[in-house]
Amino acid sequence: MANECRIAAGGMRGRALPATVLLMAVLGSAHAADLKITAEFRPSALDPGHNAFVNTTPQSGYCAQHPSLCKKGDFTIDTGMNVENRRLYGGGTDPREKWYLAVDGNWRDVTVRNANNHELKARLRLFLVGMQWGLPSDGSAPGTNGASSGGCRGRIGVVTSGWYRYAWDVPEGSRVCVFSPFSSTDRVARYLAFSIGYHLETPNPLQAQDGQYTGSVTYTVGNGQQIDLGQGDYSDSELTLQLLLDVFHDFQVRFASDAPSVQLAPDGGWSQWIDHGRPPARLRQELPFHLTTSMDFSMKLRCEHDAGIGCGIRNTRDDAVVPVDVEVTIPGMSNTHDGRPAQDTPLLPDDARAPRFTPDGYLMQRRSTLRFTAGSEAVTEMLKSPGSQWQGNMTVVFDANP
Structure with a gap:
């Protein structure tokens, strides 16, 4: 321009x-769930000092379902992924058959580029994982026994006759968190869906060209992967977060x-x-x-x-x-x-x-x-x-x- x-x-x-806005597509890999994370910058005459991107991604997942259980600034998105045949067993010593979460909570660097190949740097990290368990026909929710390990902090669970939802806050780092169910618990979940909460640090838009910047970060999902919800059959092996940052300069x-x-x-x-x-x-x-x-x-x-x-x-x-x-x-x-x-x-x-x-x-x-x-x-x-x-x-x- x-x-x-x-x-x-x-x-x-x-x-x-005239300014030109071009979209550069990012393609997902096979057996991967792709989620779009969108944000935009528009200058404001009412706030001349405004110099940050505003998140425009529709809220979904745990904080959309239970906003009273989330803090200001918490943002979650439904992954659309699920885990079947997830055993929850109070006996035995395998932690992955307990209430289990292993997740990469480190900050990840993301390079985003526009149609002119101009680069900006962003950072993203997962700070929360929300889960929904299908309950047996009697609607009984599995309980917990003792304290959790690994540093994750649980949020209040919500139960109905058909499902049980809860979430864990994830500190920075690669975390493995375990919470034991009652010793008498031994069941296989009909269905387990999950959402993620993320923090996104965006670059200074005043130094960006007009247009749309795209980039992505991918997490492996499954048994022993970067996002591991315990032993089970996972619908997807990867979760790709596509960043689309729109800049509308004046x-x-x-x-x-x-x-x-x-x-x-x-x-x-x-x-x-x-x-x-x-x-x-x-x-x-x-x-x-x-x-x-x-x-x-x-x-x-x-x-x-x-x-x-x-x-x-x-x-x-x-x-x-x-x-x-x-x-x-x-x-x-x-x-x-x-x-x-x-x-x-x-x-x-x-x-x-x-x-x-x-x-x-x-x-x-x-x-x-x-x-x-x-x-x-x-x-x-x-x-x-x-x-x-x-x-x-x-x-x-x-x-x-x-």
Whole structure:
């Protein structure tokens, strides 16, 4: 996405290219359950400091079924997976025939990319597993005996005539948690479904391009795997969580006129030169504009007439060219290369040296300035040709792509 403004002695015109949102599909593997986790960022005029993704995944699973048993910020999603022939046995020594949970509760790094292959980093971890057991026809729920091991904390169970639901909070790390049923318990569950709770840390959306970012993280599921609910027959061997992060930036550059012109003049006007013959030290003109943005962008310069390392204006009489320096000031933005404020930052027709800026927050109609300056050497050269006219086109590109 880029905005261009073309600047000339006779005028300037602007053009905004529309943002493009592309979806890059992520395919699941065989015998795997795929769940979509969605979040989005939209700048808010009511909260300019807002710089985080908002979870838009529909709540399901344990916390949707029993919200009173979940804390603010808890979020669960139904996996759609189940375990059959799950034996729950109070006798014996096999922990996987008890109330059992082994889960990878470590933070997992997830790389997400957009259609332009721009990368961001996210992190995700499982912090809760909710389970639903089918009960026998008499509706009796199996009990528990003693304390659990492994560090997982149980939440209150909910029972009806047909099922029993409960959940375990999972601390960070690879945990194996066991809770013994009554010693007399010996039954095989008709059906066991489960949901997961996750914490998601997302990147700073102000540094992201417009569009959708996708990535995934996969957990193995089953006997002895990263998610293990005990001995049984599992419907799927993998659980893939697909991240879809949508970024809807606001980006607009507005000038006071549809066709503004830049007329270089001395500080204080031409009277010192006209009345006293004193040559001006420089010629310059400031061109104000208003910027609305919630994203990073670079500023690139294009020249009709090259002059050294920058742009210049040409004498229409003899084709001589003198340099004109171009600088930009944008309050509320910083240079991503060195962290300095975007103040009097030079623009050059060298993309490798193009400054890239990042906003402190959502900037709305922020008054900014482009300044054009012909220095003393340029002025000396221009004064050698009394009555001459100097002009040239310069294009300033506001580029949100890297």
